[in-house]
Each structure stands twice: as C-alpha cells, then as structure tokens.
Amino acid sequence: MNKNDSKAEVYMSNNPIRLVQAKGDAFSIGFALGQASASCFRERALGYDRYQALSARWRGSDYLKMLESAARAAYPRYVREIEGIAAGLDQDFETAFLWNCRADLQLPEDVSSATNNVASLGCTSILIPAEGDGPATIAHNEDGAAEFFGACFWVEVRPDEGPAWSSFMTPGTLPGETFGLNEAGLVQTINNITPNDLKAGVSRQIICRAILDATGLDEAVAILKRSDRASGFHHNLGEAKTRRLISVEAPASGCAVREVTSPRAHANHLICPEFESLKQTINPSSRDRQEAADRMIAENALVGGPEAVLFDESTPIYKNRQDESSRTLATSVFTLFPDRIHWRAHSSLDERDALSGTMHVV
Template sequence: MSVNKLDALEVSGTPEEIGFAIGLADADSIREAVLPLTEFRNAQKFWKGSSYLKSLDAAARSVFPEYVLELEGMAGGAQVEYETLLIWNCRGDLPLPDDAIPESAEHSPEGCTTLLYPAEKGAAAVIAHNEDGPPELDAHCRWLTVSQENGTNFSTFHYPGMLPGHTFSVNSHGLVQTINNIRIDDLKSGIPRHFICRAVLDCSGLEEALVILNR
C-alpha cells in the first residue's frame, strides 16, 4: 500500500500577496484539473455573468473585503479571471438548475464529513474528518501554511483555486475548524459559505467564531 505525499506550501504577506502566491502555485492545477471538471463547467455555464453571482460577490465585498482581495490576488497569480475563481468558490451557493448535467446533479449532495468524539475522563477529544473532493484533484492538493500581517497564522488542507478554511484547519490561537457538509435546497443570496469559513480562520476563539457563524 502506497501513500501519496502531500506537498506543502508556505506563504505570507498582505491578503493580495497571500492570494497571489497561492494562485501562482496553483496555476497549473487550476488549468489542468479544476477548469475541466464537470461540476465547474456546469456552474460556469449557468451562472457566469449572472445577477445572482454578482449579488454573492457584493455580499462578500460588503462584509469581508480582505478575503475578496485574497481571491483577486489568487486569480492574478493563476492568470485566470476573478469571476472564474468566484464561481469555483461559490458553487455550493449556486442553485442547481433543473436541466443541469446529470453527473453534476448526482454528486451535488456529496461533501465532507466530520465526527467529534468528546473528551472524557482525561482522554483527549478526537476529531475525525474525511475529504470528499473530486478525485480528479487528488494529486493537486497541498498542506498550506499562511502567515498574515494581522498576526493570526493558520495551516489548512488546500484545494487549488479555493479560499482556505473549507476543509480542516488550525490557527495560531488553537482554534480548529473542520467542515461537515450539509447542502440545503432553499438557497438564498448572501455571503458565500467559503468566505465565512475563511473568516473563521482569523478568529481568536470560539466566541468570535460563533459571532461570524450566527450573523
């Protein structure tokens, strides 16, 4: 049995600099693995240039402009349009059309799962997590470590072209975040979930994170 080695990437700086460095490292993977994905092509076909996508972007810009800058930097580093990465990051917030490609409809409910076994009688809590990302991206993921000017640093499992935070992560305040993916049917325009996940990585503790999640 062989184990695939996970490449590591360390970046630092302003949001734009961090995004650019990630995008530069992800560029080949985005072109070779992300853009050909049926899930991405379906989302792009239906939502590119749409007013709904613009409303998601506007909501992100109004509350989390620093993470928009990060994604814009990522697009610059990867040499793709910002809207391309916005669609990729918002695909879980985009309603699936009735005439969607069958393959996309079949896989739309899928997502990662997290289980927590609470601490008990002196034993440490155990968090178990699996990644259900597209198998086409298996050789394109990284362990990403980010050092920010705001003082909060973090490490996370990273998919190409994605804002950090939607997988499993830990920050320099000891806050651990994993995602238990549950898709809903009554999607409404608002702050895209991956921007919210990214914001949690900058929190100093649970109380601050809950404020963001409950807003």
C-alpha cells in the same frame, strides 16, 4: 498591486500532500496560493463538469454580482485574497470568484445526474471530547470530486493581519472549507450539506475563511449566526484552551449549535431537529456513512483511534475506488491540548502521516 510585487514566499515539497508556505498581506497570500495551484486548476478545475455548468448559467449574472457585493461589504480582506488567487492562477477575477461560489449557486435543471450526485457528496467527521485531563480530538475524511485526488495542498500561512493558520486546500479555492487550525487554538473541519435554502449573501467559502481568523469558539459561532450567509456547511469546531468541541449545522436559513459531550460522527446532511422541515438532499452515501459511523462508535470502535472509523472500507466511509466520482482526498486528526494542537494528515490508507506537526497556542 502588480502580481510581480507580491511579498509572499512559497516553498514546495515532494510530499504526497504538497506543502505551500506563504506570508504577507491578503493579496500576496492569495497570489502565492493561486500560483502554487495554477497548473492543477487549469488541468482539473476549469474542465470540471459542475464548474462548466455553473459558469454557463451564472457568469455575468446579476445574482453573482450580488454575491460579490455582499462579500466585499462583509469581508473585503478575503475578497482581496481571492483577487490574489485569481492573479496567481492567471485567471480573471470572475473565474476565481465563481469557482469559490460554486456551492452558493443553483445548478441548472438540465445538468447530468452524475454532476448532481457529486454536488451532494463529501466528508465524514468524528468528534471525541476530552476525558479528565486528556485531550479532545477532531478527525475528518475530506472527500471530494475524484478529479482533485492527488492535486491538493497543505498551506501554512502567516498573514500581516490575524493569527497564523494552516489548512488543506483544493486548487483555486479560498482555504478554510476543508480542515484546518490556527495559532489561537481553533480547529475547524467541514462537512458539505445540501439544503434547499440558497440566497444572495456571503459565500460559505468566505465564512469558512473568516473562522480561520477567529480567536475562539464564541467568535466562530457569531460568524456562523450571521443572517447574510448565502449557503452553509456543517462545522466541527474545537478550542484548544478549553478543549471544548461543538458541532454546528449552519444552512443559510439558521444555525444549530451542539456542545459535544460524548463521541459523535457527522456526514453530509442535517440531523438537528431544528431543521426537520427544511428540504435537503440526502445522498445514500451520506445516510450510509452516518449510520455506519454511529454504529461503530456505539460498538467502541474508537478504542482503536478515529481512523478505525474513518478508514472503514465496507460501507465505505473511506472512499478509495478509482471508478467512483467521489474520493477521500485526505484524512486528518487533530488532538487538542490547552497549550498546543498536535495534527497529522494521511494522504491515503498506505500513505499515513504524510504531514504532521504541532501548533502552539498563542
């Protein structure tokens, strides 16, 4: 398909978190998302130290080809979306695919300590189960490299195949690995983890995208239990119809599922006892945020809403220092009712409710 024949429609706003709307087949959607983020990708991603190091080590490698083969065998439609993203970015497929596999690839041993540190940072989530007839809540700080502060999008997609979905998106990246929801009533927020168990398989970016198409928690968990995953994340998942919340630690070598029955937080390292023997990188920031969030929850800080924890600047849980390599790119709150999900996204402490809406459950 020629990129000029794309059926997708794109609309941009001047909102602090830019809005992109797309519809159509997989390539058309990918092309729209790539086109919307092309300038940011050229200006911020291609020169990103981590990507440069990975590209120098893995471009053209047999290992990257194995990741591509695994992805095409398991989820060809999402590879087609990456092909569309590449066309929209005006980049070759390998550039876009390697960018989307950056967490599945081992950094070279000679990279700088700063590049290594950024690789192990990112995100804090709060899960608040429903009480009585009330809603359940998932809230999340999306942290990332400072280069992408102010360069991200909220995408609203109505595909030809599968449920409509929306997600926060960093430039050039297949949506799903940040925070999002779909019209089946599923909410997902993601926390980075860095266990030492990478293997050739399906990229975790593609796994996250697959969950955006899931019709409920059971289907989502089945995806996370696949044995052919290349790496993994911690997934916070909620189902509006039942108001159930689950916390899933899913490194490549296993999957630990926890039903959430009391308020809890999760940062960027594995905490389930099943993974005590699995070697992982625990950055001091992740340990500090986990301990601070746990303490604040125990002290009933959530009476003031999840932002009372996620906007903490003393630890900090909320990262807003301009001289830091990692920043909070957005904060989201999802409130789950049986027939709908209310959501809002804050672009900063001073720019609250930059975007908000209601997804009705189909």
